[in-house]
Amino acid sequence: MQPFLRLTLPVLAVFLVLAACTSGDLDVGQDLIRPDEMQIQYIDTVTVNLSTVMVPDSFITSSDSTVLVGRWTDPLTGLMQARGFGSLSYATNDLPDQKGIRFDSLVLEMDYAYSIGDTLNPVSLQIHQLQKPLEVGAVHYNTQSVPYNTQPLIQKTFLPQFKDVTRQIRIRIPDALARTFYDKLISRDINSAETMSAFWKGFAFVSAPANNVFLALNLTSATSGIRLYYRQNDLNQTAHNLIFPFQAGQFTQLANNRSGTPLQALQRASDVIPSHTTGNSAFLVPGAFLYTRLEIPSLSEFIKPTGFLGLNRAELVIEPIRRNLRDNAPPPAQLGLYFTNAQNETLTAVPGLANGEISAVASYQYLPNELELQDAYVFNITQYINQIMRGEAVARPILLRIPSGQITMKTMLQRVAFGNRHHTTDRIKLKLYVTSDAN
DSSP: OOOOOOOOHHHHHHHHHHHHHHHOOOOOOOSSOGGGGGEEEEEEEOOOOOEEEEEEOOBOOOTTSEEEEEEEETTEEEEEEEEEEEOOOOOOOGGGOOOOOEEEEEEEEEEEEEEEEEEESEEEEEEEBBBSSTTTTTOOOTTOOOOSSSSEEEEHHHHHHSSSSSOOOEOOOOOOHHHHHHHHHHSSSSSSHHHHHHHOOOOEEEEOOSSSSSEEESSSSOEEEEEEEEESSSOOOEEHHHHBBBOOOEEEEEEEETSSSTTTTTTTTTEEEEHHHHHHHEEHHHHHHHTEEEOOOOOOOSSTTEEEEEEEEEEEEEOOOSSSSSOOOOOOSEEEEEEOOTTTOSSHHHOEEOOEEEEEEEEEEEOOTOOOOOOEEEEEEEHHHHHHHTSSSSOOEEEEEOOGGGHHHHHOOOOEEEEEESSSSSOOEEEEEEEEEHH
């Protein structure tokens, strides 16, 4: 892939000289050096080292409206598998008081929220019954699971490319079990949340597709639950239905296994795997606790031009390893830079722009009309680099991760690889635009 930034030097020079004269980025007095005596030079020889680290953590998944199922296998980052858990609530009804009705069917209905990965192949979804009800109001994390029966209660194979408006997964519950449930409603044996939980206990949603795909099921939707269909014994056989929704507290477990991969050595928070040992690549997979670490060992490695006056702009350009926009793993919409330490903890945000008043955050961008994909995250870290060059700060290791305000179940599943400076196609660069005396 080609470099993302394509500014010509004359245009860029005019912009940067004007910026230098008006924004106070350079300590150059206009009474000493006239703008026409300055020239702009571009330097991209500063070394930026990449590595992959593991930051073990847990996060709440019971606050999300969806549960996840599926798996993703990668020879470099390992296996990630998602399982969802949820339980049903009771819906007040007058079924025992109705006369002349008969049972028709019972269907598990779940709204389809989104998918990540390959949706062109069929996916088999198994629903297992929990061995005990979920605790109402409990907080659950990505590392948690609850016991469930080995044999699936119900299952269905489907193609997760929904073209209809409702976008639902519907699975008919076996008639024997459905009829038992209906009879207990009519006899008032099931008449409360407690008796409902005692009968159903709850569900575990499991899928292990051969292809890489995650599916998100919205259990908090008003149309998700088990829907009872019944009819009147009248001439028209009038149809009725009643839904028993899921109760709050659904959650997802994300299990990871890096055995047999180049990253299996990541066992502790302090472990670091340099990118040159993993195909000149570093990785970001939040749900697997994998993050990219950046280090700028020395800003004195480049030779300052004769008459060097100051730095106008510093851009950290990070190119994802991606062939085209039609792949199954789109990169995160935004990424941020955060200072870290030997334990790879997330500390304060790296200052962005020339004044450092905002955090260094960049959006994923690409050039839409190019034959070959040209994409990157471009961070403006002018103030930080200026401080280092002036001796006002020291170069510190940096973590590349999704900004905290944008962390969701969906972004935790996203994954991206970045090339180091020796990668064949996509490379990281620190671009410095400096001003020097033309004389």
